[in-house]
Amino acid sequence: MSTWVNENSVTFFQLFCIKVVKCGRVPQHIAFIMDGNRRYAKKHRVQSSKGHSEGFNKLSETLKWCLDLGIPEVTVYAFSIENFKRTDEEVNGLMDLARDKFQRLLEEIDQINEWGVRLHVAGRLTLLPDDLRALVAKAMLLTRHNNKLRLNIAYSYTARDEITRAASQVIEGVRNKELTADDIDEDLLSETLELSPPDLLVRTSGEVRLSDFMLWQISDTVLYFTDVLWPEFTIWSLLAAIIHFQRHATEPKPDIDLSDRKRTFTDRLEDKRWQLLEKYVT
Ligand code: FPP
Ligand code: MG
Numbered sequence: 001m002s003t004w005v006n007e008n009s010v011t012f013f014q015l016f017c018i019k020v021v022k023c024g025r026v027p028q029h030i031a032f033i034m035d036g037n038r039r040y041a042k043k044h045r046v047q048s049s050k051g052h053s054e055g056f057n058k059l060s061e062t063l064k065w066c067l068d069l070g071i072p073e074v075t076v077y078a079f080s081i082e083n084f085k086r087t088d089e090e091v092n093g094l095m096d097l098a099r100d101k102f103q104r105l106l107e108e109i110d111q112i113n114e115w116g117v118r119l120h121v122a123g124r125l126t127l128l129p130d131d132l133r134a135l136v137a138k139a140m141l142l143t144r145h146n147n148k149l150r151l152n153i154a155y156s157y158t159a160r161d162e163i164t165r166a167a168s169q170v171i172e173g174v175r176n177k178e179l180t181a182d183d184i185d186e187d188l189l190s191e192t193l194e195l196s197p198p199d200l201l202v203r204t205s206g207e208v209r210l211s212d213f214m215l216w217q218i219s220d221t222v223l224y225f226t227d228v229l230w231p232e233f234t235i236w237s238l239l240a241a242i243i244h245f246q247r248h249a250t251e252p253k254p255d256i257d258l259s260d261r262k263r264t265f266t267d268r269l270e271d272k273r274w275q276l277l278e279k280y281v282t
Contacts, residue, residue: 007064105119106135138281152194152195
């Protein structure tokens with residue numbers, strides 16, 4: 001049994017319904033704000049750490065559903081920079097949960113590679129404890145060649161921080177003459193950000209805020225809010241979200257075509273990111 005992709009989560013009837021929904025347009029990138037873990041814990045009279053671990057289990061079920069639906073990219077909001085303000089007990093509990101899950105990912109790397117899951121942790125990794133940062137970097141490096149499903153985990157992340165980091169990278173590019181000031185436009189900034197635009201954004205637990213998540217990327221995204229608490233999210237909740245997308249989506253935008261100089265800049269940035277990850281591991 002794999003920790004990150006729960007293969008037992010789909011019945012024959014559910015597979016049939018997945019096939020029916022797949023007759024329409026399926027989003028190629030879904031983002032989730034996985035909210036409601038502590039309310040779930042309260043409702044079931046268990047510790048909030050149990051709510052978060054049930055939240056992780058729901059993520060592994062959701063990944064299997066997305067693989068069955070043929071969705072190639074999933075982004076989840078797992079820990080906001082704001083979440084560092086929660087009690088030490090809760091922050092440490094969430095860091096321990098991440099340590100445990102990334103450790104397991106490394107132990108089960110053959111299974112992850114078989115599923116073809118590529119992991120990307122997006123956010124300000126310098127704020128993480130050294131050992132967790134090393135685990136996360138290793139997981140990204142070891143799965144970088146997988147191409148069936150890209151899982152972006154926004155961790156130590158806020159959108160405004162992501163945009164700020166991208167702006168300072170562009171300024172640095174101008175300063176060291178990789179770019180000119182005239183190169184700065186929306187396309188360049190979009191390609192400098194860590195995360196790409198989702199087709200559909202789902203937030204659970206009845207909250208209808210964006211909480212500083214992917215603010216730049218969601219200008220054309222279909223939004224779906226549901227009252228269900230994240231640990232209680234089901235395949236039916238996901239299919240309802242996709243049907244909502246099918247009713248409201250507009251034509252997909254064409255891929256961004258950058259000039260050679262701008263592409264050289266973003267490619268170099270990507271190389272630098274990988275080099276930094278290698279450094280974090282050692
Ligand atoms: C929001 O619910 C959830 C979080 C802050 C944490 C989400 C984390 C997971 C689902 C586990 C992911 C772990 C890894 C390693 C990817 P909340 O705490 O805001 O609950 P509430 O809204 O009911 O108070
Ligand atoms: Mg919440």
